[in-house]
Amino acid sequence: MxxxxxxxxxxxxxxxxxxxxxxxxxxxxxxxxxxxxxxxxxxxxxxxxxxxxxxxxxxxxxxxxxxxxxxxxxxxxxxxxxxxxxxxxxxxxxxxxxxxxxxxxxxxxxxxxxxxxxxxxxxxxxxxxxxxxxxxxxxxxxxxxxxxxxxxxxxxxxxxxxxxRAPSRTLPAWADILLIxxxxxxxxxxxxxxxxxxxxxxxxxxxxxxxxxxxxxxxxxxxxxxxxxxxxxxHRSVSLAAMFVAAICFPFTQDNDTYALIGTNILIFATVALGLNVVVGLAGLLDLGYVAFLGVGAYTAALVSGSPQSSIGVHFPFPLAVLTGAAVSLVFGVVIGAPTLRLRGDYLAIVTLGFGEIFRITMNNLNGNSGPDLVNGSQGVPNIPDLELFGFKFGEAHDVLGLSLGRSGNYFLLMLLFTAIVLLVFHRSGQSRIGRAWVAIREDETAASAMGINGFRLKLLAFALGATLAGLAGTVQAHVNYSVTPEQYQFAGTAPPNSAFLIAAVILGGMGTITGPLIGAALLFLIPEKLEFMQKYQLLLFGLALILLMRLRPEGIVPDRRKQLEFHENDQLAVPEQRLTGENAPEAATGVTKAGA
Structure with missing residues (x-):
């Protein structure tokens, strides 16, 4: 004992x-x-x-x-x-x-x-x-x-x-792949x-x-x-393949199309959270109005996708509608970021929060009375038609190898493709010289500037990239929901995605990581969807959850290595002397002390 x-x-x-x-x-x-x-x-x-x-x-x-x-x-x-x-x-x-x-x-x-x-x-x-x-x-x-x-x-x-830490144990390659x-x-x-x-x-x-x-x-x-x-x-390649094969199998396991729709919305929410992770997790910019870029992409796709209520009256093919939505979001990101990114900290957060509210109010006023009749005001743009891509109709059920794939399953697979693209962009950006410069700005912008990094230009690039990724997801969201209304894009609404939930997903999952926002978004979307009694108190409950997270695991569910070392610096150095035995125990203890110092 x-x-x-x-x-x-x-x-x-x-x-x-x-x-x-x-x-x-x-x-x-x-x-x-x-x-x-x-x-x-x-x-x-x-x-x-x-x-x-x-x-x-x-x-x-x-x-x-x-x-x-x-x-x-x-x-x-x-x-x-x-x-x-x-x-x-x-x-x-x-x-x-x-x-x-x-x-x-x-x-x-x-x-x-x-x-x-x-x-x-x-x-x-x-x-x-x-x-x-x-x-x-x-x-x-x-x-x-x-x-x-x-x-x-x-x-x-x-x-x-x-x-x-467990001692490393080498297994045959086939055993590793089987375990994965x-x-x-x-x-x-x-x-x-x-x-x-x-x-x-x-x-x-x-x-x-x-x-x-x-x-x-x-x-x-x-x-x-x-x-x-x-x-x-x-086995990175095998792991990525296994992850996407498991995700592809998900809609085929659902007999109820409503549950497949939940999976589709989770992917939309997660993709937007990944885009925000570029801004918050990598560059360290607190954006409280990020959901507006999702709305820009959704409204753009709604106006150019052939809706009878569209004031433009055009019908672009879906690939062109996607590019249009992403491009317009990019432009908005540059236009909003150029004058505001010279601010830091709380001031930047307040300005971005204002942009999000301005976007929602502007969409409400474009109703023909308070402003031009462009997006039908609070009624939004309804009756957005289902997609048809290369002859494949997303609005109809299909049989694939004897398994039924409903409308929501079709959009789930489409959104999975978009998520893969966003994952690739995030990974390549984070591993590049630009990604390392973003991390340097996040840690200490003054020191980064002293080392020759153009902070404003790189922050603007992060802001524009995050806006583009959000607009990309917004183009799919418009078709999934059939309609786009201003109430969908609030700072804190009754249901995600909104700016508060997006930030919570990034913090809960783990800032600067790839899988963290995916897990955070899945939790924050699935829990309110399944627990209806929480909808009135969800902001209070998620606030309490974040407080507990900051107390017990401040680095998030999936920690970034840098954040983990930062928050648990003392734990990493805690090596008890009584475990150092033998003739070299004093030297070993001295070595540990020097390493810790």
């Missing part, structure tokens, strides 16, 4: 206790949890888990697997290359949180605790046993408990301490499961979110994500 344990349990007893609790929780999911089918998911059937029982079952199974890995079970050690104990603790917490939430939801929606059948109590007790035993496990990273420390302090250490394919396949399944949850079954979606959030933290602490990152870096 080590002095780092807050609960005085021998390590083997804690591991076996965690395993036993997980198995008890697992067994409880095969028993009835309530007597009536009024609670969503039908939790009344013995021997056939459903609804939130499946969430507890999955969490308990993963907890048991990690506990077996901690026990050194042959064949399971690969699950925890970075250390098993923190991973087990977080997964057990996820199982307990999902189970406790289900118990509370049943009690609130039905007749109180009397509505609970034995299965619910068995799973709850099992998950409590697993958590209690997991907190008796030693830490994978050094932790010095202070007098008065509680389990909350232990949990905070588990969340914030850097995961230990399995990882992307599992990611597609988890994402599809969340999308397929009916918005009326908000209880199931909340349980899903709880388990996915803590489960992802657990797998990260286990070192699996770091190992996957190593594999994807080693």
């Amino acid at each position: 080590t002095d780092t344990q807050l609960l005085k349990l021998p390590a083997p007893a804690a591991r076996y206790g965690t395993l036993a609790g997980a198995l008890i929780a697992f067994a409880g999911t095969f028993l009835s949890w309530t007597y009536t089918e009024e609670f969503p998911g039908n939790l009344t059937v013995n021997g056939y888990p459903g609804g939130l029982q499946l969430i507890t079952l999955t969490g308990a199974l993963l907890t048991a697997l990690l506990a077996l890995a901690a026990l050194g079970t042959p064949g399971l050690r690969w699950l925890t290359p970075g250390g098993p104990h923190s991973a087990v603790r977080l997964m057990a917490l996820g199982t307990l949180a999902a189970t406790l939430y289900t118990v509370i939801a049943i009690a609130v929606e039905l007749d109180g605790l009397i509505a609970l059948d034995p299965g619910a109590w068995i799973s709850l007790v099992g998950s409590l046993v697993a958590v209690a035993a997991a907190f008796g496990l030693p830490d994978d990273t050094p932790y010095d408990p202070q007098p008065g420390d509680t389990a909350l302090a232990r949990l905070t250490h588990t969340l914030k301490a850097p995961a230990p 394919a399995v990882a992307f396949g599992l990611a597609l399944y988890v994402f599809t499961y969340g999308i397929d949850i009916d918005s009326a079954n908000s209880e199931l979606f909340v349980g899903y979110l709880i388990l996915v959030a803590l489960g992802a933290l657990s797998l990260a602490r286990a070192g699996l994500f770091r190992r996957l990152a190593t594999l994807t870096a080693r």
Whole structure:
């Protein structure tokens, strides 16, 4: 027993206790949890888990697997290359949180605790046993408990301490590729499961979110994500192919075209967030009116795509309409950026916020009364026709290899192509000399100018590029939604995309990264779409989420390496002297101290 344990349990007893609790929780999911089918998911059937029982079952199974890995079970050690104990603790917490939430939801929606059948109590007790035993496990990273420390302090250490690095292990190339394919396949399944949850079954979606959030933290602490990152870096081409193959498969898994539409809107939102990431993440320019460039591209496409209500009365082919929308957005980016980018910080943010509001108000006034009748004012431009590209009609359902592909699926694949283009542009820009100059300006514009970097010209280039990418996504959005109205492009509206949500997506996902804004955009779009009761309080809830993120993980979900080192500088240097043993221990400790200095 080590002095780092807050609960005085021998390590083997804690591991076996965690395993036993997980198995008890697992067994409880095969028993009835309530007597009536009024609670969503039908939790009344013995021997056939459903609804939130499946969430507890999955969490308990993963907890048991990690506990077996901690026990050194042959064949399971690969699950925890970075250390098993923190991973087990977080997964057990996820199982307990999902189970406790289900118990509370049943009690609130039905007749109180009397509505609970034995299965619910068995799973709850099992998950409590697993958590209690997991907190008796030693830490994978050094932790010095202070007098008065509680389990909350232990949990905070588990969340914030850097995961230990696993020793590199070379596998055959075919095994690496197989693991990459399995990882992307599992990611597609988890994402599809969340999308397929009916918005009326908000209880199931909340349980899903709880388990996915803590489960992802657990797998990260286990070192699996770091190992996957190593594999994807080693096989970059294969990883990109696997990612896009998984994305292409998504619309074919959807029987309901409404759920495929959610995926399409997520891609639109994510693509615009990537464009904003050029401005905010790379160049460090706070743009609070960025959604206006999305509106410029959407309005341009609506006016030139053959809508009967278009005041221009032209019908460009879609490729030409895309180029027109991107070009007009580029012009607006240069026109707005040229006089404003000489400002910095808060002043620049205020001016860009003003531009976003001016755009929306101007579109409202172009109604024939307050101004020229160009875009029908608040009515917008409706009846935008569906696309037809090379004879392929996006508004009709198609059969592909015996699988049905609806209208939303067609636009999903089109938007996936646009997302790939934006990803390529972002990656190439970030790796270029211009991208490195943007990062230098973001870190210290004065120092960058002293090194000969033309700050204004490069900031204007970032602003124009971000506007172009947003306009590109706007051309597709106009056709997906059939209409374009000014209310779609506010600073903070009831639904994304808007400027506040775009900035939140970049910060939540990780500034300056490629996959970060994609994950942030998916979360910020999917959660309000599935949880209708959150729509009135979503800004408050997302504000609280950002506060927690800044406290626990300021670098974002997918951290940029530079930001990670910046925010966790002290953690990187924390090497305990007691681990330095042998004849060269004093020299090693001195070397560490010098390296830290």
